[in-house]
Amino acid sequence: MTVEMKNSNDLLKVEGVCKSFGKMLAVNQCSLDVTKGTITALIGPNGAGKTTLFNLISGFHKPDTGKVFLKGDRIDGLRPDKIFHKGLIRTFQISRELEKMTLLENLMLVPGRQEGEMIWNAWFRPWRVRAQEKQVKERAIETLRFVELFHLKDEYAGNLSTGQKRLLEIARTMMADPDIILLDEPGAGVNPTLMNKLIGYIHQLNGQGKTFLIVEHNMELVMTICDPIIVMNAGSILTQGTPQQIRNDERVINAYLGE
Amino acid sequence: MAILEVKDLVSGYSEVMILNGVSIHCADNEIVSIIGPNGAGKSTLMKSIFGLIPVKQGSVAFDGRSITGMRPNQLVKLGMSYVPQEKNVFPSLTVEENLQMGAFIRNDDLTGSIDRVFELFPFIADKRKSVSGTLSGGGRQMLALGRALMLEPRLLLLDEPSAGLAPLVRDEIFEKVMEIRQSGVAILMVEQNAKKALGMSDRGYVLVMGKNRYEDTGEALLANPEVGRLYLGGA
Numbered sequence: 001m002t003v004e005m006k007n008s009n010d011l012l013k014v015e016g017v018c019k020s021f022g023k024m025l026a027v028n029q030c031s032l033d034v035t036k037g038t039i040t041a042l043i044g045p046n047g048a049g050k051t052t053l054f055n056l057i058s059g060f061h062k063p064d065t066g067k068v069f070l071k072g073d074r075i076d077g078l079r080p081d082k083i084f085h086k087g088l089i090r091t092f093q094i095s096r097e098l099e100k101m102t103l104l105e106n107l108m109l110v111p112g113r114q115e116g117e118m119i120w121n122a123w124f125r126p127w128r129v130r131a132q133e134k135q136v137k138e139r140a141i142e143t144l145r146f147v148e149l150f151h152l153k154d155e156y157a158g159n160l161s162t163g164q165k166r167l168l169e170i171a172r173t174m175m176a177d178p179d180i181i182l183l184d185e186p187g188a189g190v191n192p193t194l195m196n197k198l199i200g201y202i203h204q205l206n207g208q209g210k211t212f213l214i215v216e217h218n219m220e221l222v223m224t225i226c227d228p229i230i231v232m233n234a235g236s237i238l239t240q241g242t243p244q245q246i247r248n249d250e251r252v253i254n255a256y257l258g259e
Numbered sequence: 260m261a262i263l264e265v266k267d268l269v270s271g272y273s274e275v276m277i278l279n280g281v282s283i284h285c286a287d288n289e290i291v292s293i294i295g296p297n298g299a300g301k302s303t304l305m306k307s308i309f310g311l312i313p314v315k316q317g318s319v320a321f322d323g324r325s326i327t328g329m330r331p332n333q334l335v336k337l338g339m340s341y342v343p344q345e346k347n348v349f350p351s352l353t354v355e356e357n358l359q360m361g362a363f364i365r366n367d368d369l370t371g372s373i374d375r376v377f378e379l380f381p382f383i384a385d386k387r388k389s390v391s392g393t394l395s396g397g398g399r400q401m402l403a404l405g406r407a408l409m410l411e412p413r414l415l416l417l418d419e420p421s422a423g424l425a426p427l428v429r430d431e432i433f434e435k436v437m438e439i440r441q442s443g444v445a446i447l448m449v450e451q452n453a454k455k456a457l458g459m460s461d462r463g464y465v466l467v468m469g470k471n472r473y474e475d476t477g478e479a480l481l482a483n484p485e486v487g488r489l490y491l492g493g494a
Contacts, residue, residue, distance in 0.1 A: 010307065024425070046297070047423060191275045217297035219492025220412050253487035256296075258452030259426070 010069075011036045011180050011211050012088070017056055017066030017076070026052045028235040030066070034180065039202065039212040041226035043246075045256050048232040050215045051093065054184055057213075058090040059083040071179065087179035091172075093188060095165035099158025103149055103168060104159050108133075110175035141172045147201060163194040170201055180211045186192035187218040199225055223247065231255065262287045262322055262414050262445045263308070268484035270307040271469075276315065277303040281470040283447075285414065290436075290446040292456040292477065295466035296490045301449040302344060304466065305418045308447075309341040310334055321414070336364065340412035344419045347403035350392030354383050354402055357391050361406035369409070376405035379438060397428035404435065408444075413440065417448040421455065433459060456480045465489060 012034040019027040027049045034040045040051050055061040059069055059080040068076040075083050098106050121129055135229040138253045147167040152160070157168060166186055173181045186202070188197055195218065202212060203225050216222050222229060231238040231246060233255035239246070246252055263285040271277040277300045285291045293301050306312045308319055310330045318327045321337055331341070348357050362369050377384035380401040381434035386394065391402055400420060407415055420436060421429040433455060440446050441485055450456035457463045465473040465480065467489050473480060479484055 219296065219490075222431075223492045247488070250487075253490065256490035258454045258456075259485055 009035045013066045013069040017063045019056055019064055025235055030237050032230055034213050036211055039206050039226045041222045041229040042215045043222055044232035048234040050232055054182055089173045089176045089178040090182035091169045091184055094186045095169055096163055097157035097168055102154050104140055104153045107143055107171055107175050110172050113204055132230055143174050147171045162189040166190055180189050183214045185215055187216055187221050260287055264320040267317040270312050270314050275445045277469050281471055283464050285445050285447050287462045288445050292439045292460040292463040293466055294453040299466040300469040301466055302418050305416050305449055335410055338409055338413040340407035341416040342403045342407045344422055348391045348399050353388055354391050355387045357402055357406050358409055361409035372409050376408055380405055396424050398433055414445045418449055419449055421452050
């Protein structure tokens, strides 16, 4: 147990993380905490460094300096799949569904370390593999019903609309049953009707105990379901607060208007 | 006399309308900025004007003549040029070839126009034989502007010319935009850097959720505290 983790409610802790690309300092000494059970938003103008910070947390980039903790364990520098197995899952701004697989197959692939992946089990314990596969399939169906995509279960994921792909991403994160879900612009390219559904699903999952960290430009989503809101500008954390505080913060407004 | 007049424009993608009745105008030799939060419809407005997205309702007029529903290839002949936000140069072609591509509908000698572009952008003149994919962000943006100028337009549409550029490079691009305007070209510009854009514009429009919200001189919009709040979802 590390000394830094005094507060056990801090599910995710980022400490003084930096990342440069060439001469560009994309993320500069960023620190933040995500408390268990919250929907925390990460907002800021284009180019503030939000997605880079996501990449640093989820293992897609290695920080130049600084530390990242998940449930008290250092995860900075670990590979994305290791971080996934430790309980952190993220989505991407551009959906990354497996287009030539059906929705059901997309979801059934998510839970890692399935019995059938080991040749030994597949040959000598087929009943165990079958039993587990049945379980996974049932969960996948249940998840598809939750995001109201069940009627499309045998459709190729590549044929979905942008909005439906967003819902499939949410479904995939649910299949992983993680401790914390990082969503990178879940509302991008989503029409207003679907947006309301999306807000509803996130809210509902949060009610079931899921913790979220969300990068989003849609202020309706941010201001209605997120608290706290962390604001980034030019690679640094500018401030943090409740929706009410952030809305009235002149520094935040100035950051959005540019220098 | 307005060189561009957009009235009650409705447009979008398949079943989703992004613009729900936008009206703007731009006078001869005027520089006008469109600002607003992400998803307001700024880029969609540019694409609709330039005929890249079909207009569902409303009208667009250029120099007093209706151009609603016209295609980009027709519009460039009338004197309108457009610089997209991304993918605005041909990365595998040289700088000079890119400029030639910008004028592919012209049959006359391009030397004079190319020289003028290089005079405006000495930085890319030095790299005329380089493959444009090797240019820096600022160099690429200069080339994109230069390419758009090759048809000697009367109106230039710019979609976020400063996106992704370092502050110093961004300021240089904005200075060039001012120079282009001084040479007699009207400019309609979408920008995420509202302060810079309004600071150099004659007039500006604030777009929110596909509708006009505010319209005023650049200075007045900058001084309006409500404009900033709109970025944070204030009504």
